[in-house]
Amino acid sequence: MGHLPTARPASGDYDGGTMRSLVLIGHGSHLNPESAAAVYRYAELLRSRHLFDEVVEGYWKEEPSLRQVLRTCAYTDVTVIPMFISEGYFTETVIPRELGLGHQGPVPREGVARTIGGRTLRYTLPYGVHPRMSEVILERAREVLPDASGEDTALVVIGHGTTRNENSNKVVYQNAELIRQQGLFAEVHALFLDEEPKAADWRERVQARRVVMVPFFASEGWHTLETIPEDLELRGEVTHFSDPAQTVYYARPVGTHPAVADVIVQLAEEARGASERGGDRDPEHRAAWEAFLRRADLGLRMGEILIAPHGSLFEVRHALDEGRASETLTTLVTPEGLREHTRLSETGEHRPVHTLRNLRRGWRAVLNRTDLIRAVHILYPAVVEESHACSGHTLRSTPWATTARRQTGIYAKVQRATPAQVETVARDVCGACLKTRVWAGHRLNQTFMDGVPGAIPCAEACTFLIAEVREEVSGKRGQKAAAHD
CATH class of the missing domain: 3.40.50.1400 (Rossmann fold)
Structure with a gap:
């Protein structure tokens, strides 16, 4: 690997x-x-x-x-x-x-x-x-229905669609037309979640007895796992409908195909x-990681983790597991294993911001020098580079006002947030994070690279905070709206 x-x-x-x-x-x-x-x-x-x-x-x-x-x-x-x-x-x-x-x-x-x-x-x-994506659509269709026939099978390519950009549906129509020209299916339709023709109305448009539905989505997410099945009343990979009798074969999204x-x-x-x-x-990147490795060779605490050298290897564990017997911890030997073990908190919550103070405990990673760098990048992305720049007084911070002015679309309304609203949200969101809000004028003269374990700079408000400020301005904070995530 x-x-x-x-x-x-x-x-x-x-x-x-x-x-x-x-x-x-x-x-x-x-x-x-x-x-x-x-x-x-x-x-x-x-x-x-x-x-x-x-x-x-x-x-x-x-x-x-x-x-x-x-x-x-x-x-x-x-x-x-x-x-x-x-x-x-x-x-x-x-x-x-x-x-x-x-x-x-x-x-x-x-x-x-x-x-x-x-x-x-x-x-x-x-x-x-890319033109080859029509081949990927066909591969997904064959996975759920290997004997798809041009006599009795319809193919439905489901796109998201949006009124914000007219190009978003173009590729779905293009792929549907390329496949239609091959004559592999009795019918080929391009349907959408958020614009006409709507996927939810598929039974008014599709006549074939067997229907293969392929989501033209990049990942397995909220729409492919919940929206489409709920709107189309699908119950797993195969769903049987009556009056008229039709069977739907629901494929995985094209974006997850190898x-x-x-x-x-x-x-x-x-x-x-x-x-x-x-x-x-890149000289700055190289200097940052060389400085990090010098610290790691001596033993290092970084945020919620401890890094201890052991000969040619390094042991990484949660700082609160210091002194705990190794045999009581789950031992990980690859950076990717560490990612899978720590992407959720102890209570099963998703951790989109890696420096939130909810890193899962109960593990130890034993890594060589190369894998240690990969592991630290997974645990705390960009923290080494930004902390090194901060220690060298070259880190540029972006004030909230500048960040807010850059927002567009549904997030443009954060420009209306008052300083009091931003601070209220920041106390909750940023108060649960390891980072120091340099972007808000908070001083950070030293970082963990200088031996101060919890000192990590935050040069700019993250998208998590921006999303919460938007909810605050809308008066909806606390109501998780997955559709807008």
């Missing part, structure tokens, strides 16, 4: 390769832990192929955030691929804005190239618009442009 080669420059033992970073951007969720799972899986699959020197995940609703993710890249040649199923609001507005691309609107076929902070950044179209990894690689290759040799090691 491959691991993130971020450890190579930090340990000083890597001199080959093309020095290219691949960044996969997902939506993520404050509420649903499964929303980010597909991106995690693709990142790990691509690491195992060793086609890129590192593969990094970034998210809109989780960590590392879009505002942090470039800082976590080890190299100066970075290709960013939106892990979205269609062009739309997020790929054309949110992601370019948060990455500081200076681009808004449709992305050209060859992508957008910029130089940002000493890095060459290439931003591509979302993988879902073949998507090939689409990602092709997009990245097409985006390389003139840079065949790749980039160089």
